[in-house]
Amino acid sequence: MTPALHPAIAEEEALLARVHAALVSRKSRRSNRVSSDELRELRDEAVEVRAEDASGLLHELALKQRLRNLPDRFRENEVSADSPYLGHLRIRDGNEVRDYLLGHATFIDDGIRLVDWRVAPVAQIFYRYREGDSFEESFPGRDVSGVVELRRVVVIHRGVLVQILGDDFALWRGPDGSWTSEDRAVFAMSPGGAGSAARPGMLGVGIGEREARTDVTALLDAEQFRAISTPPEEPLLVLGSAGSGKTTVALHRLARLTAKDPARYPVARSRVVVPEEGLARLSARLLQPIGGGPAQVRTMDSAFVALANHVFGKLPPLCMEPPALVSSLKRHPALYDALRKRLGGKRDEDGAPSLHREPEASNRKEAPSREARAEESGPAPAGPISLFALRRRLATLFTDRTFLGGVVAASGGTLPIPAIEDTVQHTMKQLAATLDRQLASITDDERKQAIDGRNLAEGTPDELAGSIDVEELPLLLAILAWRGALRLPEVSHLVLDEAEDFSLFDLEALAGLVRRTGRVTLAGDEAQQTHASFAGWERSLATLGVAGASTCRLPVSYRCPRPIAEVAREILGHLAPQAPARASRDGAPVGRFAFPDEAQAWLFLSGALRDLVEREPRASVAVIAHDAATARRFHGLVEEIASARLVADGRFTFEPGLDVTDVDCVKGLEFDYVVVPDATAAAWPETDDGRRRLHVAVTRASHQLWLVSPGTASARLP
Numbered sequence: 175m176t177p178a179l180h181p182a183i184a185e186e187e188a189l190l191a192r193v194h195a196a197l198v199s200r201k202s203r204r205s206n207r208v209s210s211d212e213l214r215e216l217r218d219e220a221v222e223v224r225a226e227d228a229s230g231l232l233h234e235l236a237l238k239q240r241l242r243n244l245p246d247r248f249r250e251n252e253v254s255a256d257s258p259y260l261g262h263l264r265i266r267d268g269n270e271v272r273d274y275l276l277g278h279a280t281f282i283d284d285g286i287r288l289v290d291w292r293v294a295p296v297a298q299i300f301y302r303y304r305e306g307d308s309f310e311e312s313f314p315g316r317d318v319s320g321v322v323e324l325r326r327v328v329v330i331h332r333g334v335l336v337q338i339l340g341d342d343f344a345l346w347r348g349p350d351g352s353w354t355s356e357d358r359a360v361f362a363m364s365p366g367g368a369g370s371a372a373r374p375g376m377l378g379v380g381i382g383e384r385e386a387r388t389d390v391t392a393l394l395d396a397e398q399f400r401a402i403s404t405p406p407e408e409p410l411l412v413l414g415s416a417g418s419g420k421t422t423v424a425l426h427r428l429a430r431l432t433a434k435d436p437a438r439y440p441v442a443r444s445r446v447v448v449p450e451e452g453l454a455r456l457s458a459r460l461l462q463p464i465g466g467g468p469a470q471v472r473t474m475d476s477a478f479v480a481l482a483n484h485v486f487g488k489l490p491p492l493c494m495e496p497p498a499l500v501s502s503l504k505r506h507p508a509l510y511d512a513l514r515k516r517l518g519g520k521r522d523e524d525g526a527p528s529l530h531r532e533p534e535a536s537n538r539k540e541a542p543s544r545e546a547r548a549e550e551s552g553p554a555p556a557g558p559i560s561l562f563a564l565r566r567r568l569a570t571l572f573t574d575r576t577f578l579g580g581v582v583a584a585s586g587g588t589l590p591i592p593a594i595e596d597t598v599q600h601t602m603k604q605l606a607a608t609l610d611r612q613l614a615s616i617t618d619d620e621r622k623q624a625i626d627g628r629n630l631a632e633g634t635p636d637e638l639a640g641s642i643d644v645e646e647l648p649l650l651l652a653i654l655a656w657r658g659a660l661r662l663p664e665v666s667h668l669v670l671d672e673a674e675d676f677s678l679f680d681l682e683a684l685a686g687l688v689r690r691t692g693r694v695t696l697a698g699d700e701a702q703q704t705h706a707s708f709a710g711w712e713r714s715l716a717t718l719g720v721a722g723a724s725t726c727r728l729p730v731s732y733r734c735p736r737p738i739a740e741v742a743r744e745i746l747g748h749l750a751p752q753a754p755a756r757a758s759r760d761g762a763p764v765g766r767f768a769f770p771d772e773a774q775a776w777l778f779l780s781g782a783l784r785d786l787v788e789r790e791p792r793a794s795v796a797v798i799a800h801d802a803a804t805a806r807r808f809h810g811l812v813e814e815i816a817s818a819r820l821v822a823d824g825r826f827t828f829e830p831g832l833d834v835t836d837v838d839c840v841k842g843l844e845f846d847y848v849v850v851p852d853a854t855a856a857a858w859p860e861t862d863d864g865r866r867r868l869h870v871a872v873t874r875a876s877h878q879l880w881l882v883s884p885g886t887a888s889a890r891l892p
């Protein structure tokens with residue numbers, strides 16, 4: 175502990191004590207709030223008492239009246255005594271010195287100025303300047319200038335000050351209450367970076383020992399804050415490599431603009447759409463403390479089911495997991511172009527039956543009036559488009575080998591030829607009469623059940639009869655949009671995270687939510703696309719209706735320490751961006767282990783994991799396999815570890831412990847430790863897709879990565 179830093183600790187502890195005292199005093203004044211009856215009694219008394227007693231009573235009356243009228247904003251935005259603020263700023267303006275505390279709520283009392291980072295103009299100074307910098311800023315109605323005398327990030331956990339990060343030092347309190355100092359560079363992101371001298375052969379760098387993490391709101395860098403402060407009416411695309419803070423920026427932007435102008439941008443009418451369940455859960459958790467809790471966070475599937483319900487009413491049964499190639503074809507830009515040519519015009523061009531029917535016969539829930547439609551999107555079609563007719567037209571195309579062959583040919587090799595036959599066969603099964611219809615002549619219901627009580631169709635190809643693929647919903651909505659017939663309720667702001675995974679159909683449909691406003695934030699990284707659906711940023715933005723969106727590229731990779739960032743880059747090979755993001759810190763070397771077969775590899779690994787969760791029960795550990803079946807098999811080996819969870823559907827709890835999962839579930843997520851248990855050439859092939867998927871898996875680690883290869887190691891591994 176550097177003795178020169180003692181005054182910083184004393185100063186911050188004294189400040190926290192003052193804040194706590196002010197909070198207690200505010201609370202007791204509030205609990206003294208008086209009812210109207212009490213006030214009336216006091217007033218009556220004041221009229222009746224003798225003159226010499228009246229002044230005391232009147233004073234009490236005035237005080238109680240004032241307490242009663244405390245503004246509501248203090249009631250809504252409670253400052254928590256457990257963690258009242260996250261930053262401390264001192265500025266000098268001439269002879270005047272002022273201290274500000276930065277938090278998630280406003281509290282101005284007893285000489286304490288605690289301001290909400292989202293709305294307080296002074297927050298700009300905190301994010302844009304460092305200690306010793308002179309500043310000049312324009313705040314609404316005035317210009318301010320001065321010098322930043324002090325700028326510290328603080329972590330207060332359960333009411334106790336546990337970390338102070340100055341611009342060039344880091345201090346933290348150990349469990350015994352003693353303080354330790356470090357150079358700030360070692361401490362760039364979160365406590366686990368310390369102890370990075372771990373040997374590569376040992377899993378564990380001490381991350382689990384500390385409980386409190388620095389609030390990322392206090393750590394935002396100037397670039398990130400600039401992106402967050404983009405005017406709310408401007409669409410914004412946030413790019414950056416894995417872990418550069420894209421999600422952080424997108425969600426903070428949403429929280430800030432909805433807090434600054436809640437009437438125009440009501441948070442409850444804002445929407446966040448992400449590809450997978452895990453990221454949806456994480457986004458909802460991240461939004462909570464920054465004031466974005468009421469925003470609607472949806473996975474793509476659930477968002478499109480809701481929108482299709484709104485437009486078409488009741489939907490047929492949905493096939494949630496169509497064969498992989500069918501799904502790739504239905505999300506591909508080549509299909510978008512081919513369908514747009516066939517079905518995109520206001521009139522059917524190929525003499526096929528009309529897709530429209532008269533409004534009376536429609537199953538649309540809220541058919542807009544013709545006048546409304548004409549006003550919003552030019553000439554109205556003959557009537558709302560019928561879901562039934564639309565599906566029939568699509569099914570005709572999805573069983574037309576010549577049409578599908580054209581799509582595959584136009585895909586530039588990104589769709590394989592078997593996608594044609596897979597799509598035809600799958601569509602035929604969906605077109606078949608449902609088993610219920612085939613068995614309509616059997617009247618005894620019991621005879622229509624299997625002996626285990628399940629429906630006869632369950633688990634058989636008959637199950638598909640009458641269903642439509644969930645991927646087809648955006649496609650149906652996009653066709654309506656092309657024909658000027660898509661009417662969706664507008665949202666106040668739309669965030670699309672992992673935007674490289676949104677197909678053109680998805681974007682065309684979602685454009686309906688922001689058609690007139692363009693109020694969107696997209697966050698993405700082309701190196702992380704895990705489907706062949708990405709059509710490039712330019713086309714994606716144009717399809718969403720925000721072709722001129724501002725773009726920012728975040729330059730620092732915060733999540734992964736340097737050794738992991740380097741391995742990730744080598745895995746990407748020619749797909750890596752020209753200018754690599756700067757890794758924010760060093761860390762433990764990546765562990766590489768090769769074994770002749772799975773039995774040995776996994777035996778070794780399960781022992782190492784058992785040790786790790788015992789040693790660091792507070793750490794988050796993920797075993798990320800290339801597919802769900804491998805994850806399930808590996809889980810079988812560790813299931814007796816109390817904190818081991820198999821996560822196949824993205825339902826992460828974000829509790830400490832061991833999650834065994836697969837790469838499709840983890841996009842956008844982060845774990846202290848990541849282990850890839852099947853780092854082999856077979857599991858992660860040498861294709862662009864294979865590289866990107868392995869890259870996604872390894873970049874989930876914020877402290878240490880292990881790659882375990884049973885059999886031939888992936889050639890992609892350095």
Ligand SMILES: Nc1ncnc2c1ncn2[C@@H]1O[C@H](COP(=O)(O)OP(=O)(O)OP(=O)(O)O)[C@@H](O)[C@H]1O
Nearest residue numbers: 390393394395416417418419420421422732733842
């Ligand atoms: N300025 C910052 N200082 C320190 N940590 C930061 C900063 N910005 C973001 N982080 C942290 O870096 C990690 C990665 O952030 P985030 O998930 O937003 O990145 P991302 O670019 O969306 O990643 P991915 O591409 O994997 O989805 C998080 O732990 C976040 O809290």
